[in-house]
Amino acid sequence: APVVTAPTTNSTTNGLPTFAGTAPGGSIVTIYLAAGSGAAQLIGTTTAPGGSFSLVPAAALASGSYSVYATAQSRGQAVSANSNTNTFTVDATPPTVTVTSATVANGGSTSTSPVVFTLTFSEDVTPRTAFSLGATTNAAITGYRRITAAVYELTVLPLSNGLVTLNVLADAARDAAGNGNVALATPYSFTALPAPVAGDISAQYQTGDFGQPTDGQVRPFLQLVNSGTTAVPYSSLTVRYWLTVENFMGQLVTPIDYAKLGTSFVSARYVALATPRQGAFGYIEYAFAAGAGSLAPGADSGPIYGKAYKPDYSNLDETDDWSYQTSGSFTTNAHVTVYQNGTLVSGTEPTPVAAT
Numbered sequence: 001a002p003v004v005t006a007p008t009t010n011s012t013t014n015g016l017p018t019f020a021g022t023a024p025g026g027s028i029v030t031i032y033l034a035a036g037s038g039a040a041q042l043i044g045t046t047t048a049p050g051g052s053f054s055l056v057p058a059a060a061l062a063s064g065s066y067s068v069y070a071t072a073q074s075r076g077q078a079v080s081a082n083s084n085t086n087t088f089t090v091d092a093t094p095p096t097v098t099v100t101s102a103t104v105a106n107g108g109s110t111s112t113s114p115v116v117f118t119l120t121f122s123e124d125v126t127p128r129t130a131f132s133l134g135a136t137t138n139a140a141i142t143g144y145r146r147i148t149a150a151v152y153e154l155t156v157l158p159l160s161n162g163l164v165t166l167n168v169l170a171d172a173a174r175d176a177a178g179n180g181n182v183a184l185a186t187p188y189s190f191t192a193l194p195a196p197v198a199g200d201i202s203a204q205y206q207t208g209d210f211g212q213p214t215d216g217q218v219r220p221f222l223q224l225v226n227s228g229t230t231a232v233p234y235s236s237l238t239v240r241y242w243l244t245v246e247n248f249m250g251q252l253v254t255p256i257d258y259a260k261l262g263t264s265f266v267s268a269r270y271v272a273l274a275t276p277r278q279g280a281f282g283y284i285e286y287a288f289a290a291g292a293g294s295l296a297p298g299a300d301s302g303p304i305y306g307k308a309y310k311p312d313y314s315n316l317d318e319t320d321d322w323s324y325q326t327s328g329s330f331t332t333n334a335h336v337t338v339y340q341n342g343t344l345v346s347g348t349e350p351t352p353v354a355a356t
Helices: none
Strands: 003-006 019-022 028-035 041-047 052-055 064-073 086-090 097-100 115-121 135-137 139-146 151-158 162-167 188-192 201-207 220-226 237-243 256-259 266-277 280-288 304-306 336-340 343-346
Touching: 003 064, 019 028, 019 064, 028 052, 041 052, 135 139, 139 162, 151 162, 201 336, 201 343, 220 237, 220 336, 256 266, 266 304, 280 304
Parallel strands: none
Antiparallel strands: 003 019, 019 052, 028 041, 028 064, 064 086, 097 115, 115 151, 135 162, 139 151, 162 188, 201 220, 220 304, 237 280, 237 336, 256 304, 266 280, 336 343
């Protein structure tokens, strides 16, 4: 009798498994397949030249449990007894994939370069090759990282300003059963913007303390101005207001009371410096969520009203703070610094204080 060696018992295959085994050389091998607990049906015949046979079904099998066995018949001989029966599972469902980026939304724009993308598959997969996971236009894939067997990161470097797309083609990765992934329905796209030019974005400042620089709170009112020619995503910007915090208690409360662009899109936190600087033991850092959109050229953000205070509301002295000015209306303050993607683009940081 022939011997069925593939698929092996308890294995999982895709919808087009290879039925293989051994049989007398030159014999005709007939393969029978049963779905679940159903009756076995003839799936096809083949020959065993050299004592080995293989056959792929003409049509893909549906997902489910199957049993396979074979018979062999040499010329002039009776049909053999049934071979061993192997039971296996067909997984005919191909993996799907989604693409996301924390840097730029699909259809959005950014001056950040390179851009990191996360590819999340519906199940564990193995890429055909590391860099074959993505196909790009106007960009090069310069980095690859496996997070889990279902999640991968690609680093994409735009080659020029303008439209950039990232696609995941069909069969770029396969699951354990050998199913290739389904292609991404629509490529992920964004517009690559020019790198920021120092001075294009600046901070205007107005004191909100109303002549009370030594009370229990700091009230810097800010707005950002774009004097350049391209829109700048708010999410790429951070702003630092430098100050001293007398009798620091380890915490500074930094709520945002109002922001014209949307209070929920602006956050603030206090960062203490490891080494003091002129007029600064730390700074309040303002950041912006991706949903804030972009600061258009020739426009301003509108006012951002924030404040900061110690948990016990004890007094602060703003008069020696690097960023403090007595300004009753919004004016440029070079001591409030602005950063794009972590790079200083406007303002002057305080210098470190030499140890004595």
